[in-house]
Amino acid sequence: MKNKNKWYAAKKTLPGMVACLAAALCSLSANVTYAQQQTAGQPVNGIPAKAISPNLFGIFFEDISYAADGGLYAELIQNRSFEYTPADRRNWHSLTAWEYLTKGYGYGSLSVETKAPVHPNNPHYVVLNVDDAGQEGVGLVNDGFDGIVIRAGEQYDFSVFTRLLSAQPIPVTVQLRSKKGEIYAETTFTAAAKSWKKYSLALTPGKSDDSARLAIVAKTKGILAIDMVSLFPHKTFHGRTNGLRPDLAQAVADLQPKFMRFPGGCLVHGDGLDNMYRWKNTIGPVEERKEQRNIWSYHQSTGLGYFEYFQFCEDIGAKPLPVVPAAVSCQNSGGTWAIGGTGQKALPLADMSGYIQEILDLVEYANGSATSKWGAKRAAAGHPAPFHLEYLAIGNEDKQTPEFRERFKMIYDAVKKKYPNITLIGTSGPGFEGEDFEEGWAFANKYGWQMMDEHYYENPEWFLAHTHRYDQYNRNGSKVYIGEYASKGNTLFNAMSEALYMTGLERNGDVVSMASYAPLLARTAHTSWNPNLIYFTGNSVSLTPNYYVQQLFSRNNGDVYYDNVVSFSPADSHTAGASCVKDTKTGDVIIKLVNAGDTPVTATASLPPLGTRSGMAVITVLSGESKTSTQAVIKTTDFKPGETLSYTLPPYSLSVIRAKTKD
Known part of the structure; x- marks a missing residue:
């Protein structure tokens, strides 16, 4: 960092942290004097400790x-309200992802209108004019997003807004069907309201299909305005209405x-x-x-x-x-x-x-x-x-x-x-340095x-070379x-x-x-x-190796950091690193060991000063077949480190040791 940003190196003992963190003492019980020392940034049994963000x-x-x-949004219909335009994408329009359905000798017309919409914020809707319903009706078909994924026996919640523009009510059939026209599920309603009305129905297909379609078919002659066509899996995350895709x-x-x-x-x-x-x-x-x-x-x-x-x-x-x-x-x-x-x-x-x-x-x-x-x-x-x-x-x-x-x-x-x-x-702008970064921090x-x-997106070598980036930031x-x-x-x-x-x-x-x-x-x-x-x-x-790294760090977050706990052999390895934190809510001490190199390294640590209980630990190891692998393997086992931890890290691996300090 540049001097004008007033960065300075943080001393390992961080004595200045005592005063600014003293307020944390009042929120801890009288039975956690040991944790009080940690949270206040005081050394614990000779090990430097400092409070860190619990929301890291x-x-x-x-x-x-x-x-x-x-x-993530569980809606299965693409362009459900006919609002796509060439401004979104050059070849898009109000009927993108929709197909006009005229089979069984039916015929009519389809138009996009804006007069008297459901709501001014949603100005476009479709008018289906059926001159002759033929044998199968006239209507619309939607392909969803690369096809609609449906599962046999699962319920799907359909809804639509319609407005009758002709004299007589119009029976409407709603279908989940295959690309070839095989019908998986079907239900009907009668559109009779002269003003916009929402209809809600349920569909339960008898077959599974990863590329199904939704069809809305008018069965008699007439004119019908259609908007806000929606299809949701009934099972959303936490059962929320207008919810999220569960997986x-x-x-x-x-x-x-x-x-x-x-x-x-x-x-x-x-x-x-x-x-x-x-x-x-x-x-x-x-x-x-x-x-x-x-x-x-x-x-x-x-x-x-x-x-x-x-x-x-x-x-x-x-x-x-x-x-x-x-x-x-x-x-x-x-x-x-x-x-x-x-x-x-x-x-x-x-x-x-x-x-x-x-x-x-x-x-x-x-x-x-x-x-x-x-x-x-x-x-x-x-x-x-x-x-x-x-x-x-x-x-x-x-x-x-x-x-x-x-x-x-x-x-x-x-x-x-x-x-x-x-x-x-x-x-501070879009990069880790540069004019906007410097001016933003100033x-x-x-x-x-x-x-x-x-923000920064860089090569992996950049991350290896900048592991000490924040050591010198202004406390x-x-x-x-x-x-x-x-x-x-x-x-x-x-x-x-x-x-x-x-x-x-x-x-x-x-x-x-x-x-x-x-x-x-x-x-x-x-x-x-x-x-x-x-x-x-x-x-x-598909979960990436990066996902599992984020998961292991987030699931093993702490609020106190211990300094200088782990040493490595060889000592000069720039691809090995460790952190040791404590979760004061559980009392667990968590040691993360990383080897981003192609040869094994050995990590050593003395555990008794941290208050860990002998034999009460688990270790989770994230590894893979090779440096270029896009798949990761995670294994969790019981772990008995003893008083002195001596553990060999496999190449390209992350090991997380979680040790108990309480029963």
Whole structure:
């Protein structure tokens, strides 16, 4: 780091930590004097100890690579409200993913209309004009996202809004069918209402199919308006209405993240001011939400909106960390990626009062009482209790222009004034160094921002060379949130380079408060970015070696760090590293040992000073066949280290030893 950022080397004993952490003593019981010493940063039996963030490892979700629509969001119908446009993707239109169905000698016409829609935020709908229903009817078929995955015997919940435009009611048949027309499930309703009405039905297929289709067929002559065609698996994650795909959501939950950052990413500040992510557009009944173009060249239905994000965080025990635009658009707006990012646009200052109120309203939506204006909207959605928002990030990788800094400070000051207990997070640009990084940190140092968000995607060798990156950060300055990071690949070597780097994050957990790998999810046929933590198709979930590294660190998080516990032989190995933490809630001592090299190394540690109980430990080893393997093997066994730990780490492996200090 440059001197102007006032970084200095932290001494191993960290005597200055005593005063600033003394307040932690009052929250501990009289029976944990040993833990009191640790939390206060005092040496324990001669071993230097310091308090570290208990929320260190979390996740970052962005709707990139079909992570939301066609991914985590369980909706099976693509373009359900006919809102796709060429602005999303050049060859897209209102009937993308739909097919006009005229078989059995039926005929008619199909048009897209905008007069008197279900809601102004959802302006397009289809008008089906049936001149002759023929033998099989006339209608629409949807292919979903690369086909609709259905399972025999499972229930699927169908709904649609219709408006009758002709005189007589129209019988409508809804079918799950194969590409060749074989019918797996069928149900009917009669569209009779002259104003928009929602119909909800259940379908239970008799066969499984990974590429099924949904058909909506009118059986008599007439004219019918159709909108918001939806098909959900009845079994969503935690049984939530408008919920999440169970297997993907469970894979995320199994990480046991301490927090979740959402909804992006570059998605947040968007491609131009009119494409910024505005949270109020994403709450309420789904037919009233405002859809928009996705910066990653597809579409956002906003069915997965702020309520669902907060609810998912609660369901998986992760603290919510929403990110709001800093009133500027992405500097790469308008296709300026290749010419230096000159497309940043700023909201006019005359609009800032209203925009700041929008952000204040978000905090009230999350934390306000059920009788407050925005808390009442949360309660109306089915959650009267607050979501307990503690963190809010302002901006994402923004170019450090005067316009950005002026608006950021206006937002920061206003939120801090009304909600002083909310931790606010700034941004230091898109890289680990450079002009924006330096100016961002200088801005933080000038005003004393609470936390700064750093992002970087680098080669695995970079991570091996920078394991001590945060050793010299200012202990009295802004805390760090590493909102996006990953080595460029999903091999075992990539994962181990990240694991070695993460031992450095634990060692500096007094400065680095949070860290989240990115991106989280990618549909394999629609990847906008690589690498990712989890890959999926319509019927499968693939977990990477990087995933298992994140999982082992997050599941074995601590709140006290012990220094100088482990030594290695050979001592000069730059591909080996360790961290030793304690979870004071359980009393467990956790030692993580990483070998990112191609030869075995031996780790040695003296355990009695840590208070571990002989024979009461387990070891989990993550390894693989080779450096380039994209598959990982995890084994957990009982472990009896003895008073002196002497353990040989296999090449390209992560070993986690969890030892008890209590019965």
